[in-house]
Every structure is written in structure tokens, then in C-alpha cells.
Amino acid sequence: MSNIYYLPSHEYIRVEGAEGYVGISEYAASQLGVVTYVDTPEEGDTFAAGEDFGAVESRKAASDLFMPVDAEVLEVNDELVDNPRLLNNAPLEAWILKVRIEDPSQLDGLMDQKAYDEFVAAQQH
Amino acid sequence: MENKTTCLHASHKALGALMAPFAGYDMPIEYDGLDKEHTAVRTSAGLFDVSHMGEIVVEGPQALDLVNHIFTNDAAALADGGVAYGMMCHPDGGTVDDLLVYRVNAEKFLLVVNASNAEKDVAWVRNAAAGFDAEVVDRCADYGQLALQGPDAEAILEREMGLELKSMPFYTFRVLEGSLCGGVPAIVSRTGYTGEDGFEIYAAPEVIVELWNRLLAAGVQPCGLGCRDTLRFEAGLPLYGDELADDITPIEAGLGMFVKLDKPGGFIGSEALARQKAEGPARKLVGLRLDGAATARHGFEVLDLDGAVVGHVTTGYNSLTLGENIAMALVDARYAPLGSSLQVRIRRRLVPATVVKKRFYVPKYKK
Numbered sequence: 001m002s003n004i005y006y007l008p009s010h011e012y013i014r015v016e017g018a019e020g021y022v023g024i025s026e027y028a029a030s031q032l033g034v035v036t037y038v039d040t041p042e043e044g045d046t047f048a049a050g051e052d053f054g055a056v057e058s059r060k061a062a063s064d065l066f067m068p069v070d071a072e073v074l075e076v077n078d079e080l081v082d083n084p085r086l087l088n089n090a091p092l093e094a095w096i097l098k099v100r101i102e103d104p105s106q107l108d109g110l111m112d113q114k115a116y117d118e119f120v121a122a123q124q125h
Numbered sequence: 126m127e128n129k130t131t132c133l134h135a136s137h138k139a140l141g142a143l144m145a146p147f148a149g150y151d152m153p154i155e156y157d158g159l160d161k162e163h164t165a166v167r168t169s170a171g172l173f174d175v176s177h178m179g180e181i182v183v184e185g186p187q188a189l190d191l192v193n194h195i196f197t198n199d200a201a202a203l204a205d206g207g208v209a210y211g212m213m214c215h216p217d218g219g220t221v222d223d224l225l226v227y228r229v230n231a232e233k234f235l236l237v238v239n240a241s242n243a244e245k246d247v248a249w250v251r252n253a254a255a256g257f258d259a260e261v262v263d264r265c266a267d268y269g270q271l272a273l274q275g276p277d278a279e280a281i282l283e284r285e286m287g288l289e290l291k292s293m294p295f296y297t298f299r300v301l302e303g304s305l306c307g308g309v310p311a312i313v314s315r316t317g318y319t320g321e322d323g324f325e326i327y328a329a330p331e332v333i334v335e336l337w338n339r340l341l342a343a344g345v346q347p348c349g350l351g352c353r354d355t356l357r358f359e360a361g362l363p364l365y366g367d368e369l370a371d372d373i374t375p376i377e378a379g380l381g382m383f384v385k386l387d388k389p390g391g392f393i394g395s396e397a398l399a400r401q402k403a404e405g406p407a408r409k410l411v412g413l414r415l416d417g418a419a420t421a422r423h424g425f426e427v428l429d430l431d432g433a434v435v436g437h438v439t440t441g442y443n444s445l446t447l448g449e450n451i452a453m454a455l456v457d458a459r460y461a462p463l464g465s466s467l468q469v470r471i472r473r474r475l476v477p478a479t480v481v482k483k484r485f486y487v488p489k490y491k492k
Contacts, residue, residue: 031143033159036443037418039472055472057420059159059443060351084418 004092005068005110008119013068014095015107021095022068024056027120029091033058035084039065040096046072049106054096056087069106071099131176132269132330133337140347147350148240150177155349163352163445166319170275171348172340175325176333179243180268181236181250185259192234194392195253196226197375197384203228208296208314211383213249214394218374218401222246223365225316227298235264235312237327239365253393269333273340274323274348274356276489282324285339288313290324295491318353320360320488358440358453361412361484367423367439368410368453374398377406377455379483408436409461412483413452415441419471421452426470427478435460438469446486453483 003015010028013020029035037057047053047067054065075098080086086094101107111119128151137144142153153174155162165171183192192200198211207228213221222242227235238246247263254261273282279290290313293299298314311328326336341347354364363369368378375384376398386399415421421441429435436456444451452469460467465480 033155037420039419039474041473057443059163059355059445060154062420062422081418 004113005107006113006116006119007066007068007110009064009066011066011068012092013099013101013107013110014092015101015104018101018104019074020069020071020099020101022053022071022097022099023095024065024087024091025116025120026091028056028063029088032056032063032088033060035087038080038084038087038096040076040080041073043073043076046070049109056084065096067099068110069104070102071097072102074098074100129177131174132334133174133176136334136337136341137174142347142349148177150240152177153347153349155351156347159349159351159355160445162346162348163355165346166275166321166348166352166356167446168276170273170277170281170323170345171319171352172337172345173272173274173348173350173353174270174337175272175353176269176330177240178270179238179240179246180264180327181238181243181247182262182264183234183236183250183254183259184262185232185257187258188232188234190390191250191254191257191259191261192226192236193388193390194257195250196224196392197394197398198226199385199388200226200228200234201388205230206297206299208298208316210296212369212375212380213246214375214392214398215371216394216397218376218394218397219371220365220369220373220375220378221249221371223363223369223375223380225314227312227314229300235327241366267329268327269330271326271333271337271340272317272319272323273326273345274317274319275321278321278323279491281340281343281345282313285343286313286336290315293491295322315491318362319356320362320486320490321356322489322491354440355442355445358442359444359446359451359486360488361453361482361486363410364440368455373455374401374406376401377408378410405458407458408455409458410439410453410455410483411461411465412481412485413438413441413454413467413469413478414481415450415452415469416477418443418450419474419476420450421454421469421471421476421478427454427456428468428470428475429457429460430466430468432468432475435467444485451481451485452478456480
């Protein structure tokens with residue numbers, strides 16, 4: 001999983017060429033509780049790195065979602081609209097957005113899998 | 126600042142609870158998931174550590190007069206062993222806190238207040254006590270508190286504490302002395318904050334720990350503050366900081382039945398509240414049912430159909446019991462009638478909402 005990167009706010013971007021799939025980490029999914037709703041942007045919307053693009057809601061709370069890199073939304077995962085619990089079951093497969101990555105050099109500023117695993121471990125103390 | 130802990134903190138950690146700061150305490154939010162805990166209280170029973178709640182004792186020849194001076198409800202209507210719910214208000218009618226008043230006897234009352242306001246409340250009552258022959262004692266640190274809530278609460282507590290509770294009416298309490306409590310007086314009251322029948326137990330911390338362990342060993346579901354909030358919300362019960370605040374009056378919050386404006390001598394804030402009731406409040410707390418899957422949260426804007434902001438959401442959840450997104454909101458009184466059409470701004474979207482009764486779940490209290 002060398003092509004996956006994370007934000008400290010637990011969003012991931014899985015990179016495939018010039019495109020990426022954005023979702024939430026397994027850790028984030030486990031902390032949320034049962035997901036009741038995923039609030040998503042529209043295809044064609046553009047976001048800057050760090051900008052909030054939507055939210056994931058559970059009974060407990062709504063968590064804003066932040067874009068890992070400058071990106072344009074190519075596709076929204078409609079399956080999540082009908083079945084938001086997919087985010088609990090398989091968060092790495094249940095991506096929220098497919099995006100076009102505007103500036104791949106921004107990926108260097110994100111955590112890779114190893115760095116993120118250490119980050120989560122440190123948070124649990 | 127380091128958060129305070131309750132006498133059950135070690136147990137919460139041992140149970141693996143998700144902990145978070147609340148009202149200056151490191152408190153359990155959930156143990157086994159909010160939904161499971163919520164359902165346990167609605168269908169069987171759940172056990173809450175509410176030791177963060179504040180206790181203030183008012184004692185002396187004029188204890189009743191002092192309590193009635195600061196309390197919107199009428200403590201004079203209580204018999205020994207009776208409990209009343211009401212508010213303390215500012216002179217302008219805004220709410221200092223909502224609280225339970227327990228009448229131990231004619232010269233001794235226990236006030237149970239919100240943890241978030243306990244310090245403010247102690248100062249408030251002490252300040253109000255000038256001129257009254259009554260002592261105000263801060264007992265917040267002396268009591269732990271458990272809440273056992275749900276349809277099975279009576280049977281469980283009868284079995285585990287060896288008490289007869291069937292004859293105990295809602296909103297009454299008993300003082301327990303003797304061996305059960307290690308010689309320390311404890312209080313069992315038929316009260317709660319979930320919309321279910323249930324009990325709250327006040328006792329010395331070591332007694333609370335023992336009873337907590339005994340109830341867990343009996344298989345009772347431990348419940349965190351997460352479901353405490355969803356449960357009280359479904360039952361239309363206010364939370365200070367959401368539905369009540371220094372700048373929200375009980376009349377605006379629709380709690381007029383707990384405000385006895387004709388009480389002899391009045392109380393702090395009674396003139397302002399009487400005026401507001403006569404004129405009609407400019408804003409009112411309402412229930413909202415939202416279209417769609419997004420949940421309205423505290424602080425979200427409420428708008429009319431022209432897009433003008435007419436209020437804000439005080440609490441909102443995807444209701445487990447109803448399976449709908451519902452909310453309480455403080456809105457311009459013009460929109461208070463049931464059936465009014467409004468909108469809630471949820472992040473970038475405007476979501477249609479309809480005004481409904483704010484008691485979403487009909488409480489199942491002991492008759």
C-alpha cells in the first residue's frame with residue numbers, strides 16, 4: 001500500500017496515476033460509530049488542499065472531511081448515499097470521492113502508511 | 126487544565142470506555158456503542174455514572190424560603206421525600222441552571238445541579254442567601270451518583286439493593302441509613318433523564334463504587350453520556366447549554382409548567398418571566414423533523430422559506446427510536462405553530478424541516 005497517503009484528520013488518498021480515491025481511514029471509521037450519512041460535494045467541484053469538502057455523520061457527531069491535496073471531483077461514490085454503513089465495513093474500499101490530483105508534489109507533505117500507523121498508535125496513548 | 130475524575134474513573138478505563146472531557150470531568154461517552162446502550166435503556170436497563178452532577182444542601186429555619194426565592198417551581202408544595210424539577214433564573218428571566226430540589230425535611234433541602242454550572246450555582250445560591258436564616262453547603266465532592274434507567278430498573282434495584290420500590294412514586298426519594306451504605310446516608314430517588322422509569326442513587330463515593338460493581342456483575346449495561354444525550358433528547362428534556370442558557374428563559378424553552386408565577390413572594394426573575402409570559406416570548410423552542418439523511422446539530426442556522434435566519438438548532442440527532450432526523454430549535458415565535466415549514470442549513474445545503482412536537486418519544490414514567 002505504498003500509494004496511499006493520510007492527513008492527520010484521518011482522510012486517505014489512494015493514488016492511481018493522476019487520479020486519487022479519497023476516503024476515511026480504518027481507524028477513523030472505528031472511532032465514528034455507525035455511520036448514518038455521508039455528505040458529499042458535486043462532480044466538478046474543486047477544492048484546495050486542507051479545504052473541507054463534506055462530512056461523515058454518526059449518531060454521535062458529524063466529522064468534517066478535508067481534502068488531502070488540490071483536487072477536482074471526478075466522481076462521487078453514490079453507493080454511500082444508500083448505504084453509509086459501507087464506510088464502517090470496509091473504509092479503504094468504500095472511497096467517498098474519485099478526484100483528479102492537480103499537483104502530485106503535494107503528496108510529499110502527507111503521511112505514508114507507516115507514518116500514519118505510528119501517528120494513530122501515538123494518539124491511542 | 127487537568128480534568129477532574131469521578132469515583133468510577135478506574136472502572137471506566139478498565140471497561141475500555143471512550144472517554145472525553147465534559148463539564149470539567151473526564152467522562153465516559155460510550156462503552157459498547159451508543160446505539161446498543163440507548164436501546165438497553167429503552168428496552169431493559171442501563172447504568173450511568175453521573176457523579177459529576179453537583180449537590181448543594183440548604184439547611185436552616187428559612188431553608189424553604191431561600192429555596193423558593195431562587196427556584197421557579199414551588200418547593201412549598203413538596204412533602205418530605207418529594208422531588209421537584211425547576212430552574213434558577215436571573216432577574217431578567219435568563220436561566221442560571223435547571224435543577225432538582227429534594228425536600229429532606231422542612232429545614233433541609235438538597236439541590237442537584239448540572240456539573241457544568243456547579244461552581245456558578247453555589248455562588249449564586251450563597252449570594253441569594255443574604256438575609257435568610259439558612260446555610261448553603263457545597264456537597265459536590267462528597268457524593269457520587271448513579272442512574273439506573275429503563276423498564277427493568279425497579280426489579281434490578283429491588284434485587285440488588287434488597288429494597289421494596291414498587292410502592293415508590295415517580296419524583297419521590299428515600300434516605301437510606303445503616304449497613305447497606307456502610308453507615309453513610311444514601312438517597313434513592315425515582316427520577317431520571319431518559320424518558321424511562323428509573324432511579325438515581327446518591328451516596329458516598331465508596332458506596333457508589335460498590336453498588337456500580339454489583340450492578341455490572343448482575344449484567345446491567347453500562348451507559349455513557351452519549352446515549353444519555355440521545356435519550357433525554359428523544360424525550361424532549363432540555364440540556365443546559367443547549368435548550369437552556371443564561372440568555373434563554375424557561376418560558377422560551379417551553380418549560381412554563383415548572384414556573385410558578387403565582388407563588389407567594391415571587392422568586393428571582395419572576396417579574397421578568399411574568400411579563401414575558403403575558404406578552405408572549407419573541408422566540409420559542411420547537412421540535413423539527415428534517416427531510417433526508419443529514420442530521421442537524423447544535424448551532425446550525427434555521428431559516429424561513431425566504432432564506433432569512435429565524436433561529437438556531439439547539440440539539441439534533443438521527444433518532445434511533447424513530448429512525449428520523451429530528452431536532453430541537455429556538456426559533457422566532459411566528460414559526461412555532463406545528464406544521465410550520467422551515468429550513469436548516471447543514472453545511473452547504475438547505476434542508477427542508479417541519480415544526481413538530483418536541484416530545485419525540487412519549488416518556489414511560491412510573492404512574
